Amino acid sequence: MRRIYFLAPDIKTTHKIVDELRREGIEDRHIHILAKRDTPLEDLPEASVLQKTDFLPALERGIVLGGSAGLLAGLAGLSYAGFVIAGGPILGIIIAGATIGSLMGGLAGMNSGNSRLHQFEAAIENGELLVLIDIPLDRIGEITEKIGKHHPTAEFEGIEPILPLKY
Structure with a gap:
């Protein structure tokens, strides 16, 4: 499994991305959303302590x-x-x-934030949402291409090499 990162400009775009990921068969437990504090995520899968901290x-x-x-x-x-x-x-x-x-x-x-996510702090504070998606290596190209094609305002931010745990 690898984790890919996308920055979505707003909650509406994030909802569309998550809905598309669900249609692609990606379970909510493999989707993690990080947003500015007090942002109502409604039915979006919020990142847990494991994603938010070190x-x-x-x-x-x-x-x-x-x-x-x-x-x-x-x-x-x-x-x-x-x-x-x-x-x-x-x-x-x-x-x-x-x-x-x-x-x-x-x-x-x-008690410390995730050091891998420090580069996204300013964007999140400005209202953007960070979408973390855990997917098998062989689906990275497919998912990245679909999100980029259907949601051009979402910015692909990279791939995390290897996930520490399979959950």
């Missing part, structure tokens, strides 16, 4: 950093213990560190 990248960083810190803590404990401890306690410390790190990283990521 939750997943921060979660991944937290796991790595927490696991590394747990490993260092386990090794430091070994040096002070003066004898060799079986792998179980060290593994437990690594897992505990990764768990705590992922929780802290995820919470920190929820």
Whole structure:
């Protein structure tokens, strides 16, 4: 799956784009709309916390950093213990560190906006709507062409290389 981005000039155009995507068989769970705060989206699928924030990248960083810190803590404990401890306690410390790190990283990521979407902030504040569409790689050309042909005021803004999760 890939995520493609379109900027639509207004809510009316966005409704038409979403209706066309639905006719093409794209489910609402693969369509995400970002708009200026307090914009009534009516029946449009609003972007969730996962799209609006850096939750997943921060979660991944937290796991790595927490696991590394747990490993260092386990090794430091070994040096002070003066004898060799079986792998179980060290593994437990690594897992505990990764768990705590992922929780802290995820919470920190929820408090910051999605870094991939910063380039669209000015357009969204000016009333445009950002349409994010998750589609299979082999349909990108087809969908992009249809939206461009039927909605010339919508601007194609690019493709996100790879989605982190399949949802």
